[in-house]
Amino acid sequence: MAQSQPAPRGIALIHPSWPCPQVQNVVATVNLDCRLDLLALSQQARNVEYSRKKFHALIMRIRDPKTTTLVFATGKMVITGAKSAELARLAGRKHARMIQKCGFQTKFMDFKVQNFVASCSTGFYVRLEGIVSRYPDFARYEPEIFPGLVYKIAGANITMLVFTNGKVVITGVKEVDKIYESFAKVYPILLDEKMGDVVRR
Template structure:
């Protein structure tokens, strides 16, 4: 099960719904791979794995993207192709999209902690280049619509209201969940959608 905490978130990795999951034993747990699963928290027996965290940051100042691209290492800027500087760091391994408005999007982290750490590092890089950036307004991004248009996108885009999560569901059984602000929202959203997916799978033979 591949998940992105963030936009599309995030999206990344992949996994098959129900694939590789054992049956409940006498102790009230199933085995996913070699790890026991707490059925009280994950009734389906499947534990979503976060693969990509997407965070947004407001640096609170306008930025000269050309200057940033010229002075910062690991930075790319081609305004004819994309209106943001693309910057990368190795630890944690992430990519930032930095806009002239001071908004920044950080992608690629494997955990919430790494996403926050990376965002702070990017903010410090910008500060050292002479911009009065402040680190505030960190918020995990979320989707805002739902649709199924296979001519444009091969998956069903489903917007869940509670918790407020966007799910990308593909005919292969692969799912991406985005928009969560905390890890438990991913778990809750998956448990809400799992019975619907399994029922649909049985009747429609995905």
């Protein structure tokens, strides 16, 4: 029986009555440490797309875990779509093995998560103009350009997108704990600008 993964430490910062952000996408990179002939690979591997005229990478997809990987001739891979770092690593290893079976001497080096994307819904409407007026150094809101408020976390390269309907998207995170630390800092600000609960239909 598989053991469940321990909860990230940062979750302890989320009050039990608050919504908790969920990881929606992990972007990770891997180095296979060998040059690849993408045309030859596209002719041998399954579930791939390759068009040199449109894009200089081969696209590989697998269903378990459901991910899409960009494979470059340099041997670099970019994995997207996984729901955790562990699943991104698993997908990378599966792709590396598929490429190896096509005759390339692949290794699995320098696995690194480049970005966690997480989201949640507060369940209430948020007055975005109020956040901008109170935190002009961190918040930017230009509804004619983008419908969400862009909030930069001080001292980190982390961005939170906040929408009027209470939807929050967190991006630019390289460590999963930072998702919860960032949300714990900003959620009280959202509560201060609450306009009313979202009615579920």
